[in-house]
Amino acid sequence: MNFWSRLRRFPLWSWIWFIIGGLYFVLPLLATFEFSLSWDPEIPFKAYQRAFEDNDFWETFIYSNILALATIVVSIILIVPTAYWIRLRLPEARRLVEFITLMPFVVPAIILVFGLIRIYSSPFNIPFTDIRLMQPLTNFKAGTNILIVAGYMVLAMPYMYRSVDTGMRTVDIRTLTEAAQSLGANWYTIVTKIILPNIRSALLSGALLTFAIVVGEVTLASFLGVDAFGPYLFLLGQHRAYEPAALSFVSFLLTWLAMGLIQLFTGGQGQAAGAH
Amino acid sequence: MAQTAIQLKSSGTATTNWRVWLGVAPFLLFAFLFLFLPSLRLFTASFTDSDGNFTLSNIIQLFSEPFIVNAYKLSIQISAVTAVGGGILGFLMAYAVTVGGLPRSLRSVLITFSGVASNFAGVPLAFAFVATLGRQGFITHILRDYLGVNIYDAGFNLYSFAGLSLVYMYFQFPLMVLIMAPALDGLKREWREAAENLGATTTQYWLRVALPVLLPSILGAMILLFGNAFGAYATAYALTGGRIGIVTIQIGAQIRGDVLYNPGLGYAMAIGMVVIMAVSLAGYSWLQAKTERWLR
Numbered sequence: 001m002n003f004w005s006r007l008r009r010f011p012l013w014s015w016i017w018f019i020i021g022g023l024y025f026v027l028p029l030l031a032t033f034e035f036s037l038s039w040d041p042e043i044p045f046k047a048y049q050r051a052f053e054d055n056d057f058w059e060t061f062i063y064s065n066i067l068a069l070a071t072i073v074v075s076i077i078l079i080v081p082t083a084y085w086i087r088l089r090l091p092e093a094r095r096l097v098e099f100i101t102l103m104p105f106v107v108p109a110i111i112l113v114f115g116l117i118r119i120y121s122s123p124f125n126i127p128f129t130d131i132r133l134m135q136p137l138t139n140f141k142a143g144t145n146i147l148i149v150a151g152y153m154v155l156a157m158p159y160m161y162r163s164v165d166t167g168m169r170t171v172d173i174r175t176l177t178e179a180a181q182s183l184g185a186n187w188y189t190i191v192t193k194i195i196l197p198n199i200r201s202a203l204l205s206g207a208l209l210t211f212a213i214v215v216g217e218v219t220l221a222s223f224l225g226v227d228a229f230g231p232y233l234f235l236l237g238q239h240r241a242y243e244p245a246a247l248s249f250v251s252f253l254l255t256w257l258a259m260g261l262i263q264l265f266t267g268g269q270g271q272a273a274g275a276h
Numbered sequence: 277m278a279q280t281a282i283q284l285k286s287s288g289t290a291t292t293n294w295r296v297w298l299g300v301a302p303f304l305l306f307a308f309l310f311l312f313l314p315s316l317r318l319f320t321a322s323f324t325d326s327d328g329n330f331t332l333s334n335i336i337q338l339f340s341e342p343f344i345v346n347a348y349k350l351s352i353q354i355s356a357v358t359a360v361g362g363g364i365l366g367f368l369m370a371y372a373v374t375v376g377g378l379p380r381s382l383r384s385v386l387i388t389f390s391g392v393a394s395n396f397a398g399v400p401l402a403f404a405f406v407a408t409l410g411r412q413g414f415i416t417h418i419l420r421d422y423l424g425v426n427i428y429d430a431g432f433n434l435y436s437f438a439g440l441s442l443v444y445m446y447f448q449f450p451l452m453v454l455i456m457a458p459a460l461d462g463l464k465r466e467w468r469e470a471a472e473n474l475g476a477t478t479t480q481y482w483l484r485v486a487l488p489v490l491l492p493s494i495l496g497a498m499i500l501l502f503g504n505a506f507g508a509y510a511t512a513y514a515l516t517g518g519r520i521g522i523v524t525i526q527i528g529a530q531i532r533g534d535v536l537y538n539p540g541l542g543y544a545m546a547i548g549m550v551v552i553m554a555v556s557l558a559g560y561s562w563l564q565a566k567t568e569r570w571l572r
Binding site for chain 2: 017209
């Protein structure tokens with residue numbers, strides 16, 4: 001094969017597009033990393049040291065992780081039985097439930113939080129009376145925690161539901177259920193001992209995606225006044241220079257970890273969420 | 277005899293049917309409380325005046341108040357520019373790693389990276405771009421020191437329309453890669469061979485066969501990208517601190533304190549956004565259904 005025909009076979013344009021896109025990916029990360037190291041030439045990781053020394057960082061970061069964990073657990077408790085029941089007994093509800101799980105795409109986070117605040121900042125009365133059942137949820141800490149976890153569940157719902165439903169399609173849950181029933185298992189045993197273990201990789205990928213959405217989320221957290229990591233990082237960026245860059249780079253690594261694990265467990269296509 | 281048996285059975289399913297729906301009741305209740313009720317409240321409030329009576333004036337003001345019209349215009353422009361720009365770059369990258377002849381190993385690298393980048397948004401993304409293209413940014417310095425170009429003197433500003441668009445592109449084109457890579461895989465080798473046997477050039481194959489088949493999928497993906505940018509709030513807020521007047525920023529200001537001096541108008545603005553998002557999602561699913569005719 002001579003030089004020219006080999007050159008013609010070389011996918012020049014493909015390489016050009018790939019390199020342009022690759023630079024777009026990498027340069028901002030490189031720049032952030034470089035900037036985070038440039039505080040003090042003597043101590044290269046000073047920005048990281050300072051950022052991790054801050055108590056507020058740990059408090060908000062751990063708090064965000066707890067919120068993520070709560071969102072994941074409650075989502076699984078809500079969505080797994082629903083998806084299971086629809087596949088097994090109630091196919092009529094499929095269209096309705098799938099429509100609902102797409103709704104969060106139509107209601108962005110900023111609109112969701114607007115609506116939540118307007119609804120839950122007034123007290124619950126018994127209908128048509130002035131008898132108060134409950135304080136407004138936005139007025140006490142447990143109330144805002146309930147609201148923010150519910151909000152995160154809504155944001156994560158499309159991804160969680162799709163993961164779980166795909167997981168259930170690949171294992172034959174009907175046969176598994178009948179086998180378990182014929183051996184005398186009750187519903188609780190079937191769901192926890194048979195269904196959940198069989199869809200664990202789907203659950204894990206839904207959970208990691210939820211984690212990537214929730215840790216660092218700023219819209220819901222700041223409007224509901226929750227001291228989470230997202231608002232903390234935002235405020236830190238208002239009056240510091242190097243620590244926010246360091247933490248931004250760390251949160252990129254965390255996102256990468258979550259997505260890498262999803263790839264590892266599902267071996268398939270990456271997924272995209274939307275907490276922009 | 278047989279008939280009574282059937283009748284018994286059907287009446288039996290009618291009562292169980294009602295009970296079977298209880299299985300999805302918790303989910304429906306959750307969706308009602310935390311998704312429908314908040315949306316419904318915004319919807320009814322946008323048709324209510326300050327005395328609680330029905331009015332259309334809020335909706336009419338959406339189209340007449342220059343402040344609001346400009347916010348929508350700016351949001352639509354940014355979303356359209358980043359959807360088309362991100363769509364083209366994302367398509368070309370997906371092309372490069374699927375049918376473009378690059379090594380297969382690059383494909384999984386790109387897909388993983390796209391998964392990360394499309395989820396990497398909000399505050400950290402804004403900070404990353406400040407470190408890259410801000411006044412003291414990495415690229416800004418490189419361009420100044422090595423090429424003698426000061427982009428800020430040339431009129432560039434990261435905290436403007438162009439800057440925000442560049443930042444949005446960071447999560448836009450990876451999403452395009454994720455959507456288009458499977459679609460490009462769906463192009464059948466036989467089509468290309470058939471075209472070549474009939475004497476078509478590569479250009480003719482792309483213009484007459486591949487692109488027409490891919491077009492609904494490309495357009496659908498771009499519409500999805502549009503919605504993706506249109507609903508974004510955190511990135512823009514973190515980058516500009518609320519100084520760029522896109523719709524989500526204005527709604528945020530309205531939630532913090534009634535900046536429009538008319539709560540009803542704020543609700544109407546939110547509902548206007550929901551309508552635009554709903555239209556783009558409907559457009560996406562319509563085009564997606566068209567795509568499935570050829571690419572499965």
